[in-house]
Amino acid sequence: MELRTSPIIAVCNQKGGVGKTTTAINLAQALVLQDLNILLIDLDPQGNTTCGFGIKLESIQTSVADLIRDRDLLVDKAIYKGDRLDIIPATPYLARVEREMVGMTNSELRLMRKLDGVRERYSIIIIDTPPTFGPLMNAALNTAQHLIVPVDSFFSLIGIKELLAEVEEIKQGTNLGLKILGFLMTMVDPTNISHETRNNLLANFGSQVFETRIRRSVKLREAPVFGKTIFHHAPESAGAQDYWSLATEVLDRLGIGEDATKPSAIQTARPSLTLVQEACHE
Numbered sequence: 001m002e003l004r005t006s007p008i009i010a011v012c013n014q015k016g017g018v019g020k021t022t023t024a025i026n027l028a029q030a031l032v033l034q035d036l037n038i039l040l041i042d043l044d045p046q047g048n049t050t051c052g053f054g055i056k057l058e059s060i061q062t063s064v065a066d067l068i069r070d071r072d073l074l075v076d077k078a079i080y081k082g083d084r085l086d087i088i089p090a091t092p093y094l095a096r097v098e099r100e101m102v103g104m105t106n107s108e109l110r111l112m113r114k115l116d117g118v119r120e121r122y123s124i125i126i127i128d129t130p131p132t133f134g135p136l137m138n139a140a141l142n143t144a145q146h147l148i149v150p151v152d153s154f155f156s157l158i159g160i161k162e163l164l165a166e167v168e169e170i171k172q173g174t175n176l177g178l179k180i181l182g183f184l185m186t187m188v189d190p191t192n193i194s195h196e197t198r199n200n201l202l203a204n205f206g207s208q209v210f211e212t213r214i215r216r217s218v219k220l221r222e223a224p225v226f227g228k229t230i231f232h233h234a235p236e237s238a239g240a241q242d243y244w245s246l247a248t249e250v251l252d253r254l255g256i257g258e259d260a261t262k263p264s265a266i267q268t269a270r271p272s273l274t275l276v277q278e279a280c281h282e
């Protein structure tokens with residue numbers, strides 16, 4: 001088992017608007033605040049994860065799309081460095097490259113192979129994925145060993161089963177070790193719908209459902225508008241607490257970082273991103 005060599009987690013659900021990007025960004029930041037080095041990869045042509053850190057899409061010279069397209073491009077060229085949180089960004093150009101991927105040999109394996117060179121630098125690599133099945137989702141499922149599946153209150157079991165069927169297919173083909181790390185309830189509010197959703201999820205997936213629930217919160221919605229994580233925007237909000245708790249649970253499930261639980265660290269969380277805002281590569 002390769003758990004000690006930077007596990008790769010993809011945040012995945014083919015439904016849009018369920019909190020994938022919010023989870024990728026804030027889980028990554030919470031893990032950094034729990035003393036890990038993280039690489040976050042934006043694999044959605046909408047570039048919401050990239051923008052969520054205040055990076056201007058127009059300023060990006062080399063993105064994940066170039067890594068996939070150009071066999072010889074070194075992965076470091078596409079890594080934008082922050083303070084223990086590095087990003088491989090995405091821009092709308094990725095949509096064009098996704099269409100080209102259909103005709104490229106082993107295009108779904110390219111990202112995974114490119115990451116080989118940097119895996120030992122990071123404690124965990126996190127991938128944000130697009131809201132559609134297609135070559136990019138395929139690349140994510142071939143690169144990750146673990147999936148976090150965010151689920152909102154209006155989740156459809158049929159949709160989840162479709163995703164699980166896809167995962168099964170990948171496991172039988174190119175990525176034997178792929179596993180669900182957990183189903184994550186997002187946008188939880190005190191309504192009966194949220195309650196029923198949880199019961200429904202538990203009935204179907206039992207202990208695979210994370211205990212942490214991400215509550216619906218205006219602060220979580222606002223943060224990306226300011227190009228900030230929740231830990232910078234509202235470090236004492238419910239959203240920060242929830243993503244902190246998720247990070248702890250994720251580390252627990254991965255079997256790493258057992259001594260990292262210091263709830264007080266939320267208060268002392270330094271804005272650790274001297275991030276890449278200018279994204280100025282030579």
Ligand SMILES: Nc1ncnc2c1ncn2[C@@H]1O[C@H](COP(=O)(O)OP(=O)(O)O)[C@@H](O)[C@H]1O
Nearest residue numbers: 016017018019020021022187215216217220221
């Ligand atoms: N827990 C939450 N509470 C309130 N708004 C949220 C929450 N999680 C996400 N959002 C907002 O919902 C929208 C969709 O979330 P996003 O993370 O972009 O989903 P996805 O990446 O799955 O499309 C965004 O505007 C985001 O800010």
Ligand SMILES: [Mg+2]
Nearest residue numbers: 020021044048
């Ligand atoms: Mg998204």
